[in-house]
Amino acid sequence: MEAEQKAAAAQGSPPARGYRLLLPSQWAQIPLRRGTDEAVERILQEAYARLPAEAPADKIGPYKRELARRFRKAVAGAQERNGLDLYLPVKPVGDEEFNLGASILVTETVLPTRDPRASRAPSTDIAVQLLAGEDTENFDLSSGEVDGALAVRREHVAAAVPERGAAAASRRVEYIIAVPGDPDRWFVAAFSTVGGGDPRDELADVLVEWFDAVMATFRWRY
Template identity: 60%
Template sequence: MHVPVEQTESRAAGPPPILGYRLILPDDWEQIPLRHGTEDAVRRILDESFRHIPAGSPPDKVNVFKRELERRFRTAVARVQDSNALDLYLPVRSTSDVNLGASIIVSETLLPRARGQAWPRSEPTDVALHLLSQDGVENADLSSGEIDGALAVRREHIAEADSKKGADLPSRRVDYIVSVPEDPNRWFVAAFSTVGGSHPRDELADALVEWFDAVMATLRWRRE
């Protein structure tokens, strides 16, 4: 799982630079890289989904189902790609009859530079809160801590349905924004979303949020 790195000048002696990250997820979650290898991942997931179509199903209905599933899936992936994210994770091989209606989007945020100057020196927590405030979310629950030695700010809120953004139902959102070690201008962002079973604050949503917090505790940096 690779996070692109730009190196514009040689580094002084010190810890190897961060080249990527690792998360531990169950086998029924698939990674879709959004910078390279996207088509291979999409094709593999679709082919796996098609194999679960019951044998003997009417061919005309099967073909309609396949086309519609592929259209919706590719549209969803393209929408996330447009946000310039790095990776998309989806539960595509669940063995239960429960539709988790969940996703994880991983991206990288670079602090803006004014006239070529670096971001003014500020407390990392203040910088993280500034980045989180840029999307206008209100009434969110905020907390902070450390993951693998790096500052992490956690935000949880309910997002209303917005069909224009492909969100037909309200969802529970949990965002982690984590400072990349030895590089104060780079931040790792993991955004989790679930519609729950029937409501974004039902028992299924609660369980999935708790699960995502456990997943984020597995975050480790990948160095040279």
């Protein structure tokens, strides 16, 4: 009820126009609407610059091409999902030079134009409906607030779908958040990881906790 009252109070306020997240320096933001090519090229060049200068050219060339292929494929897949921003860990962590085993995809959902005379369904019901429709196993659904806005959190394990580019099963956590001041817009932050090879392993558990901590830093921009 309190969340609904806050959402109602926000209706008279200017709608949020953006957001910010605090992420470690190993993670890079790739905008998916404008400036995508420039961001991709910058990140790749930074990765190439970290390669050993003494490495043989016949090894470096194929490595660079494979790195670029994997990275561009991840970005293209996010664009196909109509994403706003993609976040990837692109700097070394231990012995891993360029890890694409986890990602955060930010998207926006806009509800169809509604009849102003019709009664509106509760925001929690709308959020659950927006999250429904996928075949999942072991999913967990909860609701709360993120920076004062109604939010629904869903966690599940998604099966591998090789024909769609998902070669392995993944652990996914989604936050779907009502945009303050605009009841027809919903912000979605979706985290995905393969863990250490098993989406239910200890590494996956740690990364899910980490993403929840990241979402605690979420703030709207007006």
